[in-house]
Amino acid sequence: MTTTLTPPRTAARVGRGGFGALLHAEWTKFRTVRGWWMSSIGALLVICLVGLLATAAGNAGAADGSSSLPVGPGGEAVNDNFYFVHQPLQGDGTITVAVTSLTGRIATDPGHSNSGLAPWAKAGIIVKDGLEQGSSYAAIMVTSSHGVRMQHDYTYDVAGAAGTVSAQSPRWLRLQREGDVLTGYQSADGSKWTEVGTARLAGLSDTAQIGLFVTSPSAEQSTGTGSGFAPAVATGTFDQVTLGGKWTEGTWQQQQVGAGAGASGSYTQDTKGQATRSGTGFTVTGAGDIAPVVGGPATSGVRTIENFLVGAFAGLIMVVVVAAGFITVEYRRGLIGVTLSASPRRGRVLVAKALVTGAVAFLAGLIAAAVMVPFGGQRSKSNGFPVLTVPSGTELRVIVGSGLLLAVASVFALGVGTILRRSAVAVTVVVVGMVLPYLLATASVLPDGASEWLLRITPAAGFAIQQSVARYDQVVTVYSPSSGYFPLAPWVGFAVLCAYAAAAFAVAVVLLRRRDV
Template identity: 55%
Template sequence: MSAGTAPRRGGFGRLLRAEWTKFRTVRGWVLGLAVAPLVIVTLGLVSASGSHTSCGGPYDVCPAVPVGPGGEAVDDKFYFVHKPLTGDGSITARVSSMTGHIRKPDVTPGVRNEVDGVVPWAKAGVIVKDGTRQGSTYAATMVTGGHGVRMQYDFTGDMAGRPGGVSKDSPRWLRLTRSGEELTGYESADGRHWTVVGTARLAGLPDTVQVGLFVASPGDLTVQQADFGGSIQAVRFTEAIAVFDQVALEGRTSGGAWERDDIGVTLEPDGAPHHPGGFAQSGDTYTVTGVGDIGPTGEGQRIESTLSGLPAGLIVVIVAAVMFVTAEYRRGLIRTSLLAGPRRGRVLAAKATVIGTVTFVAGLAAAGIAVVVGTRILRSNGNPVLPVSTLTELRVIAGVAALLAVAAVLAFALGALFRNSAAAVTVAVAVIVVPHVLATTSVLPLGAAQWLLRLTPAAGFAVQQSIPEYPHVLAYYAPSAGYYPLAPWAGLSVLCAYAALALGLAVVRIRRRDA
């Protein structure tokens, strides 16, 4: 009789090993957790294969999306009046007027309905840029249509100056100085007293840069709630016209005339520019008209669009995780488990660890294949896929694996609480999958959809968002467009909190009740 022999392994390690043996020796559970990644990969790759983008033209090749210094896809479309500057220097200009046109929905069909006005993120100001290539590094100080003075750089950087617009009576002086790689933006109401708006370091800025005036005006976004759920987004043409004077350059610039470039302008099939910008000079006064935007863009497919099978795979995971515990209650096997491990909380913890770990590994394989292979398929089908850093891609893959694993633990805990498969699966699907489906298919108003993704365990889906929301870019930041109200790890933390709560309640219940 061996009662005196001390076991070698630690208590929890033994329980973990026992639960792992339990899991791997029931074919149904192993199959269930093999089916889940299969569902995720298959649905993801099938939908990627079915997605084609065609841009017409003789070669049917879509233009490459410009990429900013940070690696993100960008809009880089503006009217640029510039001169080369070598070495350190600065540009100063006064903006005394900013007006524009916004196209509104046609009232009389076929008759263009344009009104005067500037959109909030219309921009006019001074800029230093590494040449005229789209996506090259830059820094700019500007006045905007509705967000006051800003300093922006490299598309994603944005710093606020004083609020308010410009007019003849209250013009705004803007200045940008270059010192090596460091750019500093200033503003002034009178041209004498200057305040710093911000500083930016542009890594790799060459000795010779283009310095000058710019105007851009992003399209006007309108979102209508459709009658039967969903939303209709429309982006309409706008242009901005800014008047500059008292333009002064310091440093080694060319003495010649200003060069003019309509950066990124769309060309008609006949080669003529579509919605061109413009430049007019009258003495020392320059009038610049610009269309477009300088900033990151969310237009295009995202790597997480290859994860369309995630909700279906999640349901399979939920069923397997619930069965892992309810099967023991159904068969009375839970008593055997508790005889082997009388410290009941530890038994539940060991089971949760096993189901969570197994799901994480399966999820890692599923998300890895779906994202990597799916993105490749999307690109080979001509779809522009928004580039993200390797770190972001890894976060999406590991995050989705974690989402599946934590959801499995939550479902497991619900199974331990209810001791009934049907009830636990129903509740788990209702709190994890259903809110996500409701929120992202835009059957709900935007606010309701966002609250669902803040408050319910479905918040965890935020971990798959690869393209962040930019406050200085107007877009429809809705769950249906792939934007979650919580940051990736914050969303996952909400799910973790629910899983911890449910597991805690399950432990309390199993401790208190007779088995």
Template identity: 70%
Template sequence: MTTTLSPPPATSRPARGGFGRVLRAEWTKFRTVRGWVLSTVGALVVTCLVGLLATAQSNGGGASKLPVGPSGHAVNDAFYFMHQPLKGDGSITVSVSSLTGQVATSPTENKPGLAPWAKAGIIVKDSLEPGSPYAAMMVTGAHGVRMQYDYTHDKAGLPGAVSAEEPRWLRLVRSGETVTGYQSTDGSAWTEVGSARLSGLSESPQVGLFVASPSATEDTGTGTGFNPAVATGTFGAPTLSDGWSGDAWQNRQVSDGAGTSGSYSQTTKGEAVRSDGGYRITGAGDIAPVVGGPAASGVRILSNFLVGAFAGLIMMVVVAAGYMTVEYRRGLIGVTFAASPSRGSVLVSKALVVGCAAFLAGTIAAAFMVPFGASRSLANGFPVLTVPTSTELRVIVGTGLLLAAASVFALSVGVILRRSAVTITVVVVSMVLPYLLSTASVLPPSASDWLLKVTPAAGFGIQQTVTHYDQVVTVYSPMHGYFPLAPWAGFAVLCAYAAVAFAGALVLIRRRDA
């Protein structure tokens, strides 16, 4: 019996380096279509051009840089200070029996009034240089006793306002680089409010009494207005102990002006005078981070320089939508699928190519506009809100990621809808339109916040550089750079939309006929 040996059945397997071959093919396809390449370059250029137009306004000459605190953020550091340098470790104790204020109603007239975050208390400050580290205990206009340090940190103490009948005693104790704050209602029983480590605190910091008042808010009928305000604190005689013993007190306004969130009117000034064995001190300004909005009128933030990102994003959406739908329209998608090991690899390759192109366009544009916009604004007389280098890098890279995620979203929607015009409309309406409506203050704040939480427009939050601080009063809204979600949380919302659309596109591309 003769046995016939048949060859083993042929097996179908992708060519060696299958996915890499598909990726190279898609990259070649992208770079050889002039319209896609020019549109990608155009996205970079238009992002810069719109940003340049947004920074073209002049404010009458160069602006000085804002003080920068220990964390790298721009800060207000303006207050009236009765102080002296004190060497080594020690403590300062004082009672506060009154905190009153005046609010300007016109350049020459004032009315009684007190800003909620007006403050009077004691402070240990590394130096008189604006932005230097500090720790302070204080009473406030409407938030009781607080311990604040290094501009961004705030700890609550006893609630309630001070009065002659219900004074507050405040104490700061320095031990090396650590400053601890205490409070008391009778000067005998003390409770700790908090402790701060001031890295590099000098051997002889400036120690003493201070008063500050940010601008007072006023409902103007069309929005929130801010008027100059001063506060006056009534102190007992300060006591130095535990190693400190002082000489004569010196008085001065820290910073030439009163900062970006407080000022004197034409009829008020800072001063310290003796009063009933203690001191009565009047001051204006604030010791706090600089924030956006009306409280910092004229101060520019990094997102102001990147306002053109929405225009660049639209151009990349057009590119991404056409990158897929043009093959459906011209009947070429079948050829693409036939030359690939799997349909899914085609979609993944296209997403990588258009996503990387968008990322490069957005990142390069942001890398140019952030430093150039800042220097141009300063030259034109507008202060710039300084942020740490890590935040700058997040904004620059985040702009590239924003355009990349939007492009993948558009590509995926294009697979689902197979129509370029419809795809572009869907993505622009769901992402760009909510962003423009929210930041242009067309909608009420609650509606703007809602849109920037639940729509793909939340992704623009990756560009935000301003932070909500409870101890600083301003208008916290998208119009002024505040998004309802944290930067990466907002970007995650956009990524979620892109991921869902991409998953849907993967399913449909495998099930549908080419």
């Protein structure tokens, strides 16, 4: 691309007009070079185009061409599948139970299963604001490998006593409702109680459904080619069920909440969701999970916001080319002397250039993300793919963060361009330092450990600002860069990129003052 740069008329007056005139002069340079502003528009378009290509395929497994996931109280997509023995509670009350066993079966092939438990198989007592998937809840439970837990509204998890349960070592659980506050207790003997946690369920109905539940997510298994997940079920034995408050004795009902567990093959010919009365309690078998949905492997079929913004790396390359050229063309054309003569305070020249290129790059990233996040979601749903719903605050952070990612990358390229004074070399340095590590880490080219280190110590860490999927200790999946999980939190990863950009910019200012006299 041939770039013709003509000093603007305002250049001679910059020294007298202050920073505002300098900023206007740099903006005039930028907008008068057709290749620069067209490349900036091209960055916006390429992000959208790659996103459209990524969402073009249809889901042959979708029965009706559409798919959706339940949404929890916080706006996140959730799993809400479990077997429930319940009845309504009028107002305040308690339920107390002893869990005497938790066993399970894991599917080994279609129609058959072997004994075993997923680590997060769970059995306990729950209050739920209706039987609809995604409705608010609080529960206290025993788990296969993580002891007693109190969880509520899908994302909140508090640990209680460790250990497993058996007939010789039962675990007593109690859930107490007072208005919209639920308190969970645990006991080893049914006499001495310890509080595990509390939850406030705003707007909890006066007639909430309360009772016993059992569920089990898939179990991780080793295969010939690595690890995978097999459908699993769990069976919990509850004894000495005691009620306090306005219950209607003898009106227990039972059902599978959510159809997903059965449809996924968790229930086999020798395991099915059910509950049977057993003395003063119940034996309940269930499958599914009560937890947030996470992104997981690409083969899971669940799309995330990141899938719609996969073209960000291509748009970033284009704004890096523009930002590096914004300074190196002045060296190549011999115009740097004119610019510095018009503005002797050289640090301000780079600040003005950074504001211009950064603002243009920010708008390109912001507009592209603002278009692709809603449009990509709608397109994916119409093609039969469920989309991982996230809270509105997360969605806003991803959209604004996409603009910030391109803006800081352009400032980084401007600094490197000033240091090296050659556009091609500067662009290569930025792409090798930022885009290449991102592609290697997210494309499963490297082992997970190496990929995570690349996304910690290189400027590619900045891509974490676009991450919408969250890591939950109570959900087992493949938490790796290839599944959309960055090792650093979104703003921490972005701070790493900012540190690289700040360092490059600071060195550029020093060299501009010392070298270009």
